[in-house]
Amino acid sequence: MKYSLVCRNCGLKFQDNGFAFSCPAGCSSIISTHYPSLFHPKGQGIWRYANWLPVEGENSYIGKPVLFKSPELSSEVGAEVYIAFHGYFPEIGAELITCTFKEIEAAVSLRYAAEKGADIALASVGNTANAFLTFSHYEDINVYLFVPERVFECVFCYEKSENATLVMVDGSYDDASNLARKFAELKGIEYEGGGRNVARRDALATLAYAFLETYGFLPDVYFQAVGSGTGAIAFYEGSRRLIDSGMADKLPRIVVAQNEPFTPIVDAWQRKSREIGSYEYDPLDVVYAKVLTNKNPLYSMRGGLYDIMGETGGFAVSASEREAKEAGKLFREIYGVDLYPAAAVALAALLKSNVDGKVLLNITGAGFRRLKKDYRIKRPKPDFVITDEDDLETIA
Ligand SMILES: [Zn+2]
Numbered sequence: 001m002k003y004s005l006v007c008r009n010c011g012l013k014f015q016d017n018g019f020a021f022s023c024p025a026g027c028s029s030i031i032s033t034h035y036p037s038l039f040h041p042k043g044q045g046i047w048r049y050a051n052w053l054p055v056e057g058e059n060s061y062i063g064k065p066v067l068f069k070s071p072e073l074s075s076e077v078g079a080e081v082y083i084a085f086h087g088y089f090p091e092i093g094a095e096l097i098t099c100t101f102k103e104i105e106a107a108v109s110l111r112y113a114a115e116k117g118a119d120i121a122l123a124s125v126g127n128t129a130n131a132f133l134t135f136s137h138y139e140d141i142n143v144y145l146f147v148p149e150r151v152f153e154c155v156f157c158y159e160k161s162e163n164a165t166l167v168m169v170d171g172s173y174d175d176a177s178n179l180a181r182k183f184a185e186l187k188g189i190e191y192e193g194g195g196r197n198v199a200r201r202d203a204l205a206t207l208a209y210a211f212l213e214t215y216g217f218l219p220d221v222y223f224q225a226v227g228s229g230t231g232a233i234a235f236y237e238g239s240r241r242l243i244d245s246g247m248a249d250k251l252p253r254i255v256v257a258q259n260e261p262f263t264p265i266v267d268a269w270q271r272k273s274r275e276i277g278s279y280e281y282d283p284l285d286v287v288y289a290k291v292l293t294n295k296n297p298l299y300s301m302r303g304g305l306y307d308i309m310g311e312t313g314g315f316a317v318s319a320s321e322r323e324a325k326e327a328g329k330l331f332r333e334i335y336g337v338d339l340y341p342a343a344a345v346a347l348a349a350l351l352k353s354n355v356d357g358k359v360l361l362n363i364t365g366a367g368f369r370r371l372k373k374d375y376r377i378k379r380p381k382p383d384f385v386i387t388d389e390d391d392l393e394t395i396a
Pocket of ligand 1 (some may be wrong): 026395
């Protein structure tokens with residue numbers, strides 16, 4: 001077998017029968033892939049690392065992050081700052097046409113689903129939906145995207161895939177997510193699984209491999225703004241694979257950033273608690289970086305952010321809307337490109353943190369204004385508008 005799945009709690013190894021991202025023994029832990037093969041880059045883009053992706057073939061997705069060192073930010077931060085730029089900025093070779101790293105996740109998740117012969121349903125607050133809307137046609141499956149009404153204005157593509165169905169949910173992200181899950185059950189298709197889906201995380205883990213190939217080492221510190229924490233866990237997992245393969249010797253400190261006032265991971269981390277608090281309000285109402293509003297992040301469970309930050313000596317830090325906007329302005333002055341709010345939060349958090357050594361800042365989204373100059377962006381209308389479970393029957 002190319003890979004097996006491993007429970008991060010009890011260590012049980014099992015075969016992947018498709019969309020079983022939970023331990024057969026009942027643990028609520030993260031399930032990771034284990035690849036017996038060694039590091040073996042070959043080819044281009046993310047498919048260069050295909051032997052460490054949970055798929056047999058590849059599709060025509062060609063996007064990848066652009067890596068560079070930033071002397072300007074290094075002097076601001078007082079450390080050696082490297083950027084992983086995910087976005088649209090052809091001047092530096094960055095051509096992610098939905099502007100965020102979500103499209104890298106989507107490309108491999110779609111391939112994974114297609115190889116399992118599964119149609120999928122998932123919820124998104126915007127970037128993920130845009131990625132799946134744009135790239136679903138790479139695979140011959142049906143994709144159902146559930147997006148809350150209040151972030152629907154963020155949905156865009158330049159050509160909507162015919163096999164993608166866009167469902168607007170009159171409710172919160174939690175509502176959208178619950179309805180996507182129920183719809184999958186009702187229809188007998190798969191709930192895509194978000195950050196628990198190994199295809200998504202292993203897609204993002206390719207950043208660690210690309211960094212190592214470019215610079216010959218892993219960073220001392222990895223910085224990223226997180227909603228669910230998928231990208232940060234993926235970078236940790238990728239780094240661990242490189243260490244196990246004898247390619248690197250030290251795990252990067254994993255640092256995650258969130259946007260005030262909704263900072264469940266930062267709050268729990270500062271309490272030194274494994275438990276995420278409960279928040280009664282809808283964070284989409286109060287947060288500038290709306291993609292950072294996950295109420296159920298991958299934090300508490302074994303193999304989640306609490307364990308990873310503890311193991312690597314990392315931490316969690318918050319930044320305000322004002323700090324994020326100032327950071328975004330600084331980045332635009334240096335590089336001439338606009339950051340997405342979440343990426344600005346990550347930069348703001350880095351600027352206020354005391355770190356040294358080699359720091360990798362993941363710019364998870366950028367260049368929407370730049371994209372609009374080159375592409376005629378479409379704002380697709382929902383195929384269906386629903387409010388509750390009863391409406392699921394109406395979705396064809
Ligand atoms: Zn287990």
